[in-house]
Amino acid sequence: EAQVTQNPRYLITVTGKKLTVTCSQNMNHEYMSWYRQDPGLGLRQIYYSMNVEVTDKGDVPEGYKVSRKEKRNFPLILESPSPNQTSLYFCASSHKSGASGNTIYFGEGSWLTVV
Amino acid sequence: AQSVAQPEDQVNVAEGNPLTVKCTYSVSGNPYLFWYVQYPNRGLQFLLKYITGDNLVKGSYGFEAEFNKSQTSFHLKKPSALVSDSALYFCAVRDIGDYKLSFGAGTTVTVRA
Numbered sequence: 001e002a003q004v005t006q007n008p009r010y011l012i013t014v015t016g017k018k019l020t021v022t023c024s025q026n027m028n029h030e031y032m033s034w035y036r037q038d039p040g041l042g043l044r045q046i047y048y049s050m051n052v053e054v055t056d057k058g059d060v061p062e063g064y065k066v067s068r069k070e071k072r073n074f075p076l077i078l079e080s081p082s083p084n085q086t087s088l089y090f091c092a093s094s095h096k097s098g099a100s101g102n103t104i105y106f107g108e109g110s111w112l113t114v115v
Numbered sequence: 116a117q118s119v120a121q122p123e124d125q126v127n128v129a130e131g132n133p134l135t136v137k138c139t140y141s142v143s144g145n146p147y148l149f150w151y152v153q154y155p156n157r158g159l160q161f162l163l164k165y166i167t168g169d170n171l172v173k174g175s176y177g178f179e180a181e182f183n184k185s186q187t188s189f190h191l192k193k194p195s196a197l198v199s200d201s202a203l204y205f206c207a208v209r210d211i212g213d214y215k216l217s218f219g220a221g222t223t224v225t226v227r228a
Contacts, residue, residue: 004158031214042119042205042218043159050214058215090158096214103149104216108158 002027004107006091012113013081021076021110023091030096032074033058033104034066036087043090049074050096081114088112117142117210121219129227134196136222138189138206147209148189149216150180154202162204165189176200196226 004025013019025032033048035058045058049068063085065077074093078085091107118141128134140146150162163174170182180191189206206219 033214033216035218040124040220042121042220043207044218045215048214092216094214103161103164105161106151106159 002105004091004093004105006089006107006110008110009108010111012115014115015082016080019078019081019112021078021089021091021112023074023076023107024072025074025091025093025105026072027093027095027105028071029093029105030071031102031104032068032091032093034064034074034076035090035092036060037090037109038087046076046089078112081112083114086112086114117146117208117213117215117217119206119208119217119219121204121206121222123222124220125223125225127225127227128196130198131195134191134193134200134224134226136191136204136206136224138191138219139187140189140206140208141187142208142210144211146189147211148180148182149207149209150174150178150189150191151205151207152202153205153221159205162191196224198226198228200224201226 007022030051034046035043037043044060047066049055089110092104094102094104120139148165151159165172165182173179204222207216
């Protein structure tokens, strides 16, 4: 089954304690991305990657890092989480080839609370 | 820059009545348009997309959307709403040649029995 898998799904952590949210896709997609969802703001892009070892900032990259060492994995790293990073996070992926009308597939989301 | 507006935070309809969720967009070139639905405590599920061709696009669960270039709109519709359609709906746009997907703020749909 085609899937984008995120872990953990739910996490409560303390300010300053480094954490990583993993993302893996099994569709051989070149493009992967992270979004955060906040009430009234919709989804905003944090970082994206067009292929292995190629990453770029989205609209709200501050406080986040990513890496793309393998095609299937795209972890999101919060080096020093702060309460304003409390949010629902989504990983997404799609094929890069062809028109950019390719459908983007989303994971189930990761609820992160920073206290 | 690309952007999406969903002018209604909430839409309430009775079961069996038509459902419309509005979306307008802004892009510099030609748009690719998408609708996603989010059920409580779930991820985003793809409903339908407009790439090119017929302005009326049919998607999952009986939903359809009409692309109107002159009005820069892509409204989501369902002829007869079900209680199970109650969810959060997002419109999104991509500019041709750009892989960034920009989302609207979302519209909460409540279908009452």
